[in-house]
Structures are given as structure tokens and as C-alpha cells.
Amino acid sequence: MALNDGWNVGALLGLDEPRLLRAVAFERHSLNPIGGVGLESVTLAASDGDEIPCLFLTPPTPTPTPKPWHRAVIAVHQHAGRFDLGKSELAGLRGDPSMAFGLRLAQSGFPTLIPDLVGFEERQRPGDDPASAERFDAFIRIAEGSSLQAKHTSDVAVATSWLAENEDISGPIGIMGHSLGGQITLFNLAFDNRLKAGVINCGIGTLTSFREQRIPHNPAWFVPGLIERGDVQSIAANITDPQVLVVAGTVDPWFPASGVREVVDAFPPGACDFREERTAHKLSEGTLSGAVIWPQRNL
Numbered sequence: 001m002a003l004n005d006g007w008n009v010g011a012l013l014g015l016d017e018p019r020l021l022r023a024v025a026f027e028r029h030s031l032n033p034i035g036g037v038g039l040e041s042v043t044l045a046a047s048d049g050d051e052i053p054c055l056f057l058t059p060p061t062p063t064p065t066p067k068p069w070h071r072a073v074i075a076v077h078q079h080a081g082r083f084d085l086g087k088s089e090l091a092g093l094r095g096d097p098s099m100a101f102g103l104r105l106a107q108s109g110f111p112t113l114i115p116d117l118v119g120f121e122e123r124q125r126p127g128d129d130p131a132s133a134e135r136f137d138a139f140i141r142i143a144e145g146s147s148l149q150a151k152h153t154s155d156v157a158v159a160t161s162w163l164a165e166n167e168d169i170s171g172p173i174g175i176m177g178h179s180l181g182g183q184i185t186l187f188n189l190a191f192d193n194r195l196k197a198g199v200i201n202c203g204i205g206t207l208t209s210f211r212e213q214r215i216p217h218n219p220a221w222f223v224p225g226l227i228e229r230g231d232v233q234s235i236a237a238n239i240t241d242p243q244v245l246v247v248a249g250t251v252d253p254w255f256p257a258s259g260v261r262e263v264v265d266a267f268p269p270g271a272c273d274f275r276e277e278r279t280a281h282k283l284s285e286g287t288l289s290g291a292v293i294w295p296q297r298n299l
Contacts, residue, residue, distance in 0.1 A: 009190040009238050012225060013150040018192040021047070021154050022161035028056070034092060036060030037106045042113070046158050053122040054115045054159060055087045057106035070171035071299045072111040072163050074156060074195075075102035076181030077120065079218050083130035086121030087114040101176060101288055108292045111169060115159045117152055117180070138219035148220040149187060156188045164194055172196035174299040176291060178283045179203055179254075180218055190238040197299040199245045199291045202252055202281050206231045209259030217254065232259075233266035243298040244272045247287050249279040 010017065023044040031039040038058035043051050059069070075090045078099065085095045091114060092100030105112045116123045118137070125133035138148040156175070163173050174197040177185040182203015189198045207227055210217050226232070244267065248260045257276075264274045273294075277284065 007229065009153075009187065009235060012223065012229060013153055013187075013191070014146050015150055015154055015157070015191065018157045018194065019161065019164075021157040022165070023052075023158055026162060031055075034103060035107075037103060039091070042162070044115075044158055044162055046155065048154070050118070050123075050155070052115050052155050052158060053087070054113055055091050055102070057091060057102055057112045057114070059106055059109045059111065067168045068170035069111050069168060071295075072113065072166075072169045072171075072173050073105050073295060073299075074159055074163065074173065074175045075105060075112050075114045076156065076175065076177035076184050077114070077117065078178045079180035081131065083120050083124050083134075086116040086123070088121060090114045098283055098285070098288070099178065101178070101283065101291065104288060104292050105176065105295075108296065110174075110295065111163075113159055113163055115155060117184070118148075118155065135219055138222070142222075142224060147223045149184075149223045152184050152220055153187045153191055156184055157192050160188070160192055160194055172299055174198060174295045176295070177201070177203060179281065180220070183218075183221065186232075186235055186239075189242050189244060190235045193241055195242055197243045197295050199247075199294060201247045201283050201287060201291065202249055202255060204232065204236070204246060204248070204260055204263045205255035206233065206259035206262050209256040209262075213256055215254060215256075232263050236263050236266040236272075237268065239271055240268055242271070245291065245294045245298075246272055246274045247291070248274075248276055249281060250276050251279070252281045254281050 025045040028042045040056040042054040042056045089095030089099045090102035092103040102114045127133040176199040178201040182200035
């Protein structure tokens with residue numbers, strides 16, 4: 001289906017205009033700082049009845065950045081089958097230290113909001129098998145005419161609204177994610193024009209390539225009608241304003257290189273800065289350093 005045939009990503013996902021997806025209430029509490037980085041717990045009450053626990057990291061306090069801050073970032077965590085981890089890994093509090101890009105962003109001067117996605121850390125689903133619970137959740141949402149990707153996109157839009165309405169932030173908002181976080185970054189950049197720049201690490205590919213290689217990705221990828229509308233390339237083609245850095249590993253077993261390039265080629269001219277590395281599915285130190293510098297230049 002051509003892009004001028006009257007559809008957009010919000011229509012595909014069955015979501016309201018992103019500015020309508022906002023917290024109906026929120027709570028925030030100060031926590032012990034991480035070095036000089038300020039740390040708060042923020043809980044957003046979404047209109048669908050869910051609570052979205054977040055960590056809010058603010059730039060170092062010994063030499064504070066004057067408020068209001070003129071830009072901010074949302075950091076979105078990976079999947080990796082680690083349902084016990086979410087926002088705390090990106091803040092450097094638990095898990096893999098190489099995933100602490102939320103902390104690195106804050107250290108570099110960006111106020112950074114890190115939400116738990118549904119099913120992870122404080123939002124783990126009940127049951128002894130979290131992977132089975134995730135699949136069941138996804139199937140039920142599809143049966144209801146929605147998708148797990150729609151839920152993730154909606155929750156991140158609620159987080160975006162909270163930043164946009166925060167009196168201490170006056171400028172544009174960016175987003176960064178690895179793996180599942182990169183996937184969600186792609187969808188939210190296409191859905192929400194309040195996001196002005198994004199960094200996607202090891203997080204894009206085509207459903208066609210997943211099917212051909214029989215790659216059992218996380219169930220949020222499988223959005224009803226997506227292949228009919230042009231596969232994941234159609235999502236990239238909807239990103240008309242933001243600047244996007246896409247980093248991919250040439251031997252990533254989860255994202256075949258051919259599918260990655262098909263999505264990259266679908267971005268509008270000039271929208272995507274694409275970099276390939278001779279790596280598998282990882283966030284390297286070199287990529288992380290560059291990814292932190294990139295929004296300083298593009299946000």
C-alpha cells in the first residue's frame with residue numbers, strides 16, 4: 001500500500017493522537033544519586049489503568065546544567081529474555097554494564113526518562129513462565145484488535161507527554177533503544193512527531209526476513225496488517241522529520257543484514273545515518289560513545 005493511501009502508524013496500531021496519550025496522574029520521589037547524576041522514581045498512571053514505573057536521571061549536580069533543560073531523552077531497554085530487568089539496567093544499577101546508556105546520556109547532559117515496558121522489572125506479568133505470559137498477553141491483545149507493539153508504543157507516548165509537560169524541560173525530546181528498545185524507538189519515531197531524533201542499535205529488520213530465516217522474535221513485532229501495508233519499511237518511510245542514527249551488526253543472528261538494509265533504504269532521503277559494525281547483537285563501547293555524542297549534534 002502506498003504511503004499516500006490514507007494511513008499512518010497510529011491507524012495501524014489503533015492509537016489516538018500521541019498528545020492525547022498522557023498520564024492522568026503521576027508520583028515522583030527522590031532517590032540516592034548515581035555519582036553526580038540525579039535520580040528519581042517516577043510512576044505514570046496511564047488512562048488504560050496501567051502504571052508505568054520509570055527512573056528519571058538528571059545531569060550531574062556538581063556543575064548543574066541550568067534549568068530549564070533545553071532537550072531530553074527517553075531510553076528504552078532491551079528484551080534479552082530478562083524479564084527481571086528493565087529500567088534499572090539502563091541506569092547502571094543492575095544487569096549488564098554495557099547497557100547503561102541511560103546513565104551515559106544523563107552524564108552527557110541529557111535529562112533521561114527510562115520506563116519499564118509491560119512485562120519487565122516492576123511490570124512483570126504473573127506466572128512461573130514469563131515468556132509464555134508474554135506470548136499470551138500478545139495473543140489476547142491481537143484477539144482484541146490491538147497488539148503488544150501498540151501497548152509499548154502507547155506507554156512510551158505517555159512517557160513522552162510527561163517530558164513534554166515537564167516545566168524543567170523546554171526543548172526537543174529524543175529517544176534511544178537497543179534491540180527491543182530499538183524496535184520501539186522506530187515505531188515511536190514514526191508515530192509521535194514530538195520525538196525529534198532517535199538512536200536505534202540492533203533493532204530493525206523486516207518481518208519477511210524473520211519469516212524466511214525462521215527467527216522467533218519477541219511477539220510485539222507481529223502487528224496485524226503490517227506486511228500488507230509494506231512490512232517494516234513502511235514504518236521507516238513514515239519518519240519524515242526526525243533524524244535517526246541506525247547501527248547494525250553485520251553478523252547479528254536476530255536481524256539479517258538484508259532485512260536491515262531494506263528498512264534503512266526506506267527512510268526518507270537524509271533522515272537516516274546508517275552505520276554497520278562487524279559485530280553480532282550487542283551495544284559496543286564505540287557505538288555507545290558515538291550514540292551519546294550523536295543527539296548532542298542532532299537534537
